[in-house]
Amino acid sequence: MIPGELKERLKARVAASVTSREAAVDVLKELQRHYGWLTDGAVSEAAEILGLSPLQVDELATFYEMIYRRPVGKRVIHVCDSISCWSVGCAAILEHLKQRLGVGEGGTTADGLFTLLPCACLGNCGEGPTMMIGDNLYGRLTPELVDRILEQERKEAEEHGARPLQA
Ligand code: FES
Incomplete structure (x- = not known):
């Protein structure tokens, strides 16, 4: 309640x-x-x-893509896979995220911090590849930039305590 x-x-x-x-x-x-x-x-x-x-x-x-009917991690990573981002390499960014996080699409990391979800256009088409974590929008992604963002997001999420996944 x-x-x-x-x-x-x-x-x-x-x-x-x-x-x-x-x-x-x-x-x-x-x-x-x-x-x-x-x-x-x-x-x-x-x-x-x-x-x-x-x-x-x-x-x-x-x-609505940003309403979750299943348990998710403390931070949900939405990776745009629409046409503009696709044309500038979002598939490689998604693969990089899967490797770094050790999860597939829709998966949540074992520590409950991150859930990885491909999504439709995030309205940042001219700055792709694009992803959104919480309210933070990140564009012109490269694998190196993704690693820096993950490190920063992980630190912030850990400081605020990981929300345990609910059954
Ligand atoms: S196509 Fe990716 S933000 Fe629009």
Whole structure:
């Protein structure tokens, strides 16, 4: 269960919207921030707050790439594999990340820090290859730059403590 204060804030967000669907992504993101990923319980809570059925919420949640319906690591690495990034070598960057992290696409590192996910365009097409970690957007990636970014992100994630994966 989310704290009462958060629930009231989300209800107010929905009340201020023309339709509850308009507020749905904000509600889902807040619940995801609270739980780490969108658990079945969070879907039920979102449904109650939004006045939708759990199935309707699940349909919305599975449509958006940055809403996670499975446990993820403390930081999710989204690697763009759309056409502009593909044309400047995103496949090699993805392979490099797989090797460095020891995971495949969709995998989470054993320490629970990183989940690796290919994704559609991140809106940084002129600066590819591009990846996004949390709210940080990184462009013009090379294997060397990726290594430096991973080191920096790992340090920050460890300082804030790795969130244990939930079953
Ligand atoms: S194609 Fe990669 S950011 Fe747009």
